[in-house]
Amino acid sequence: MIDHLRSIPVEFFWLFGALLVLLSIASAVAAVLSRRPADEKLAASRANLTARINAWWVMVGILAVAFLAGSTMTLILFALASFFALREFITLTPSRPGDRLPLSLAFFLVLPLQFVLIGMARYGIFAIFIPVYAFLLLPSIAALRSDIEDFLSRTAKQQWGLMVTVYCLSHAPALLMLDIPGGPKRSALLLFYLLLVVQMSDVMQYVFGKLFGRTRIAPVVSPSKTVEGFVGGGLAATAIGSAMFWITPFTWVESAAISAVIVLMGFLGGLTLSAVKRSLGAKDWGVMIEGHGGMLDRTDSICFAAPVFFHIVRFFYT
Amino acid sequence: MRPSSALLVGVVKLLVGAYGRWIGTAPGPAQRIYFANHTSHIDTLAIWSSLPRALRRRTRPIAARDYWGSGLKKYIATRGFGAVLIDRAREHAEVDPLEPLRAALREGDSLIIFPEGTRGAAALPAKFRSGLFRLASEFPSVELIPVYLDNLHRSLPKGALLPVPVVCTVRFGAPVSRIPDESKEAFLERARDAVIALADPKATA
Numbered sequence: 172m173i174d175h176l177r178s179i180p181v182e183f184f185w186l187f188g189a190l191l192v193l194l195s196i197a198s199a200v201a202a203v204l205s206r207r208p209a210d211e212k213l214a215a216s217r218a219n220l221t222a223r224i225n226a227w228w229v230m231v232g233i234l235a236v237a238f239l240a241g242s243t244m245t246l247i248l249f250a251l252a253s254f255f256a257l258r259e260f261i262t263l264t265p266s267r268p269g270d271r272l273p274l275s276l277a278f279f280l281v282l283p284l285q286f287v288l289i290g291m292a293r294y295g296i297f298a299i300f301i302p303v304y305a306f307l308l309l310p311s312i313a314a315l316r317s318d319i320e321d322f323l324s325r326t327a328k329q330q331w332g333l334m335v336t337v338y339c340l341s342h343a344p345a346l347l348m349l350d351i352p353g354g355p356k357r358s359a360l361l362l363f364y365l366l367l368v369v370q371m372s373d374v375m376q377y378v379f380g381k382l383f384g385r386t387r388i389a390p391v392v393s394p395s396k397t398v399e400g401f402v403g404g405g406l407a408a409t410a411i412g413s414a415m416f417w418i419t420p421f422t423w424v425e426s427a428a429i430s431a432v433i434v435l436m437g438f439l440g441g442l443t444l445s446a447v448k449r450s451l452g453a454k455d456w457g458v459m460i461e462g463h464g465g466m467l468d469r470t471d472s473i474c475f476a477a478p479v480f481f482h483i484v485r486f487f488y489t
Numbered sequence: 490m491r492p493s494s495a496l497l498v499g500v501v502k503l504l505v506g507a508y509g510r511w512i513g514t515a516p517g518p519a520q521r522i523y524f525a526n527h528t529s530h531i532d533t534l535a536i537w538s539s540l541p542r543a544l545r546r547r548t549r550p551i552a553a554r555d556y557w558g559s560g561l562k563k564y565i566a567t568r569g570f571g572a573v574l575i576d577r578a579r580e581h582a583e584v585d586p587l588e589p590l591r592a593a594l595r596e597g598d599s600l601i602i603f604p605e606g607t608r609g610a611a612a613l614p615a616k617f618r619s620g621l622f623r624l625a626s627e628f629p630s631v632e633l634i635p636v637y638l639d640n641l642h643r644s645l646p647k648g649a650l651l652p653v654p655v656v657c658t659v660r661f662g663a664p665v666s667r668i669p670d671e672s673k674e675a676f677l678e679r680a681r682d683a684v685i686a687l688a689d690p691k692a693t694a
Contacts, residue, residue, distance in 0.1 A: 254654070258506070262656040266643060275651035 180356050182418050183238055186363070190231050197224045223374060226469055230366050237359045242347040243290065245362070249344040250286040253337045255466040256474075257282065260332035263451045269316035270325055273309040277329065281305045282337050289341055292348040294485075301338040306330055335444070335474050336467065342477040349481075350489050351420050360418045365433065365480050368412040369472045372434045373441075375411075376404030393445040396438075405434040420488045429483055433476045440475025494545070497569045501538040505531060505644050505657040509539035512687065513663025514634060516541050520599055521632045523548070523661070524621055526614035526684055527603035528642035530556075531652065536601050536636060537570050539659040545570075549593050550601040553577045573600070577607075587620055594628050601636075604680065608647050613685055617677040625667060625676070635662040635680065637687035660687040 201221050209217065237245040261274060281301060288297035310326040346362045347355065380400025388396045412430025416423040444467060501507050509516075525536060533550040540548055552572040557563060566572040573589045593600060602624075604617035625633055637660045645652040665683050668676070 254503075258654045258656055261653070262640065266653075268646070271646075271649055271653055272651075274653045278654050279651065 179238055180353075180360065180418075182360065183356070186418070187231070187234065187238075190227075190234075194224065194227055194231060197227070219377075223377070227370065229469075230370060233366065234359075234363050237347065237362055238356065242344070242355065242359075245347060245359075246286050246290050246344050249340065250283065252466060252470060253282055253286075253340050254278065256336035256340065256470055257332055259465060259467050260336055261329070263448070263453055264325075264328045264332060265321070266325060266329075267318055267320060269313050269318035270329065272316075273312045273326075274329065276312070277305070277309060277333055277337075281309075281333065285337055285341050286344070289345045289348060294348075297341070297345070301333055305333060309333075331447075336470075339474040339478050340470060342481040343473055345481055346477075346484065349484055351484065352488075353420070357420070361484060364412070364415060364419055365477060366473070367415065368408055368430050368433045369437045369476050371411050372404060372408035372437050373472055374404075375407040376400045376438070379403030379407070389442060389446075392449065393442055396442060401438060405431070405438065408434050420484075429480070432483065433480055436476040436479050437472030440472045443475070444471040491568065493565075493569050497534065497565065498538045501531065501534045504652050504654050505535055505641065507535040507538040507657055507659055509541075509659045509661065511661045514632075514661055516544055516661075518544070518547075519632050520594070520597060520630070521548075521634050521664075522594075522599065522621070522624060522628075523601045523634045523636050524604050524680065524684070525601070525636035525638055526612075526688075527605050527608050528610065528612075528638070529608060529645040529647075531645050531657075532603065532608075532638055532641055533572070533601060534570065535638060535641060535657055536659055544599070547597070548599040548601060549573050551575055551590060551603070587623060590620075590624060591627065594624065594631060599631075600624075604677070610642065610646055612642055613688060614681060617681050619673060619677065621680060622673045622676050629667060633665040633667075633680065635665060635683035635687060636660065637662070637684050639688070662687045 201217070201224055205217050205221065233245065233248060236248060257278065266274060285297060285300060288300060309329065313322070313326055343362060343365060346365065347358050349358045349361070351357050351361070376396075377400070379402075380395060380397045383399040383403060384395075384397035386398040387394060388398055388401065409427055409430040412433065413423050413427035416426035419426060421429060448467075523536060525532065533552060537545060537548065537550055550570055550572050552566045552574055554574040554576050557566040557572060558574055563574075566574065573593050575589055576584070576586050590600060590602070602621065604621040605615050606618045606620075609615045621633075624631075639658045639660065640655050641657050643653060644655050644657065662683055665680050671679075
């Protein structure tokens with residue numbers, strides 16, 4: 172136990188302590204604010220604020236788990252997140268009786284296996300398992316049921332859901348398996364780095380959008396995304412990311428460039444999943460569920476940023 | 490709550506969410522008959538899990554003895570969620586199958602029943618059978634709450650072995666009133682319409 176704790180880089184304790192203090196202040200402020208009287212719009216903004224702060228608590232929790240309980244526990248946490256995200260996706264995707272077996276297999280076989288392969292650090296297999304094997308076999312099973320109604324659109328939507336919610340998201344904990352200089356605890360810091368930049372980018376784009384937002388980027392898809400919000404928030408998140416270079420194997424210039432890529436991918440993830448969601452007829456992934464934020468609303472940016480960040484680190488730093 | 494119940498509720502929530510939405514009524518201690526559309530084996534558990542914990546202890550689902558009456562399923566039904574087992578097959582023709590339900594109502598418990606009598610494949614319920622009418626007239630003080638289970642026909646329909654995890658919303662509507670001298674058919678039709686009205690989330694949001 173003592174040896175295990177000694178092997179944890181000292182940066183972790185600094186980060187963890189600083190975040191706990193900051194978050195406690197944020198939660199206290201939000202709690203005080205929510206007691207003040209407010210009209211409907213203001214109350215909605217405050218609820219949004221609370222949801223974002225809670226997302227940060229979750230992130231800090233994952234950080235703590237990744238370091239203190241180890242990579243297996245982190246994989247289980249992300250597998251659960253994938254499960255809930257896929258459940259939301261499938262709920263809003265029309266299916267027919269012939270899809271039942273492939274869908275059950277997606278949840279109970281493909282999803283766990285993907286995370287097991289990551290746990291075994293078998294990059295050669297986990298990188299192709301869903302894009303090739305699930306892609307070929309799940310529709311084949313559906314085809315055996317001889318139901319051709321909307322066949323292509325049904326199987327395409329299911330594969331899309333599996334790719335985003337399981338394959339893409341699983342690249343975040345896959346960072347723990349990378350053999351970067353400094354050992355496995357260093358790769359846990361990379362997972363933290365990814366989550367930090369993505370979340371910072373979301374928060375900063377939200378803040379800049381509220382303050383200066385005028386020009387909407389794609390009004391039909393996502394009315395809250397503006398050029399001003401994206402540029403201002405993206406630059407701020409990039410600055411924060413580059414300032415965090417000391418927990419990574421990157422120089423600060425590299426860290427700025429990599430943060431910019433994470434920001435861009437996260438933005439595209441939010442935008443694209445928003446378009447998917449609207450084409451399926453919902454505004455929020457969790458809209459049918461009162462008091463439930465929606466796992467995909469919280470993880471859409473990570474789904475898009477994680478694989479690209481993973482590849483950058485794997486190709487250039489291992 | 491017993492550990493077996495907590496485990497059961499946890500599994501149900503993981504698989505199908507079972508998020509309760511109280512649209513026409515609020516959860517409360519009043520004695521009630523919840524009646525719902527029936528499409529899957531998880532229905533009973535989904536409604537029961539969606540209730541606030543305090544209400545679960547006094548709310549008893551009805552389960553068919555021919556399915557839930559033996560082995561592990563019996564253990565789950567009686568120890569897990571305190572089910573009232575009834576004879577669908579009418580093995581004992583002289584005994585009224587509603588008798589165990591009356592006993593539970595007399596003890597002050599609330600009930601969860603499926604007036605279609607069997608599971609259907611469609612999203613909307615089939616014709617209701619008369620049990621609900623008889624209980625409604627014999628126990629006039631018990632509130633009749635229509636419940637619509639969304640999406641469960643996609644999760645574990647008749648004949649399926651493995652569930653598909655989908656998010657299920659359990660919508661609780663306003664109590665169905667009793668109209669003096671209403672015919673059985675008219676009452677059952679009205680009760681069924683109350684469940685169907687909850688099927689459209691836009692109409693009730």
